[in-house]
Amino acid sequence: MILLSTEEMKQRLVRLNNLEHLHAMSRERIVGLEKENKELKQRIKELEDKNNDQHTKLEALSFQFEQIKNKLFGRKPLGITDDYGAYTNAFDEHQLCWAHPQRKLRDMAESREFGDRQKKPTLQTYRQFSQLYHVIQKKIGDNLSPYLKKKFLRVFTTIAASHTRDPVPLAKLKKSLQKNKKKYFTFLDHPDIPIDDNKAERALRHLVIKRKISFGSKTSRGAETTSILTSVILSLKWNDPDNWFKQYLALNA
Template sequence: MLPIERCDQIEEHHPENCRHCGTHLEGDDPEPLRHQVIEIPPITPLVIEHRLHRLICPCCGTSTCAQLPAAVEPSRYGPRLSALVGLLSSAFPLSFGRTQALLDQLLSVEISRGAIATIRERLSACLQHPAAEALELARQQPVAYMDETGAPTGNADGGNPDGKRGWQWVMVTPLVTVFLQSLSRSAAAAMELLGHAFTGIVVSDRFSAYNHLPIDQRQLCWAHLIRDLTAIEQRPGASGEIGMALLALKRQLFEQWNYWKVGQINREQLRESCGPIRRQFETTLQRVVDLGCERGERTPWAQTVRTCRQLAQRQQALWTFLEKPGIEPTNNAAERALRQSVIHRKISHGVQSASGATCRSRLLTVTATLRQQGRDVWSFLEQAWIAQRLGGVMPSLAPDR
């Protein structure tokens, strides 16, 4: 139940007569039963018309028209409504058409798709500084969970031959989450997001774009690894046996990890219990690598050898989460963050321009970060809109400001 101070109205109900003998009753119950009803009143937009009068000077005959006060929004839609448009197209994956329909249905506000696009462009400009601030903060964090997904620019996956493929990158850190649009899925794009001075741990899959990082700065995602081990297990012969053995070791590893997560063992006990599992896992990988396969061989066994060889080359990065506190063994945080972008792309069929892609990245950065920090997204967007127009203090994505 909501606290008393959140109630807009309190109605007291007293019984009039005793339900047994009918005697008239008076007084108050110090602890009455409480029943709350939450309702939404009819919502109507506040429309303010500003009339700019033009007057003629009686002396010289010059006409002078009044100017809008600086505090008055020069466009048709005010800061809070404009912030709501940004909220609906980022925190909630709505297309332009659905945003139109929702505003009309719930708020009785008619707005064109062109107006929505214009509002998003202005919001993008408002969020340039907060997005840059978030990127700087992310590069200073001790750990970053990274992933990427296809994000076409110009509706490339909707039949437009002029569209560019494009990629949406994400970096999730303990303080902020940053999205960045890139035309490539390469090491250069990863460097653009991480920067050249990142000293923390990157948790990612085994994609080659991250191979420029020192091995002691990496944690390979075990969720991706499990898929590879499952594929090995499903192959015939020796591959299946190897896959079964590696998956069994994985289960033992995560059993110990879960014991630590719920506080049944401490970190030192976690390392001790996982030591034999690690040695057996690495020994199994090396045995497969030593058996090897012929160059150019395309058998199921050759696929198993190549996977084990890749893992053996970076096996140190499989165990960073055991050595350094604050590191998760998967990059599920990044995949969850990307899901919002993927859903929006499927609904709206991507963006049509580079500026649209930039707008999407900035809105997602601000929305995801504020949600991560438990802050009000709508209010932040409204404050950023006002600050950009009136030259005020831009709200910060740093949680302590």
């Protein structure tokens, strides 16, 4: 055991007093911080309550606006189209056609404009997109699990990710896929709709061929006549393929 001198004992007692003083100051500071923290929590709660109240009011106003808009202009139907700009605000809900980007990717993959270095990512993107497209086509209409929905979205995101080796057309297409990702997956909320407009385009194919052969209508009246007859006949044919002509004759009786 080491005996302390008088001076050492005084020094240690002074140090002890200083420690007690610091401890008291620390406790006082802690109490002050706890009080400030409590006040901040209360303020945050008040702001959250105010924000929730404003959000509720905003939702109510938005709902009222939609009701008024639908009453005045009618509700726009769900549309399935390509990404042509004219369709951007044409529908309340919009399903973008998967066949169009697939065809663009196919054309790029078969193009001879790209060198081997650029052709590789193009071909890979085409194959990945086509595979996802066909998998979704097989599953469409089924009750998709949350896991499968997330998987589709994740794979799509991976496919649309840009890379430094992407040629300009591919980079542009990927950017469009990223931008319109939500619209490509509208079918997740509407399992009864297709993910492409192939049926509609095939139905109009013979009209396109007719226009190509005849070089189109020569007058505006001829164009209007063709469009009216086409819309009526196709509507009848789609609704009743076996008796559409009888119904057409009945309409003209």
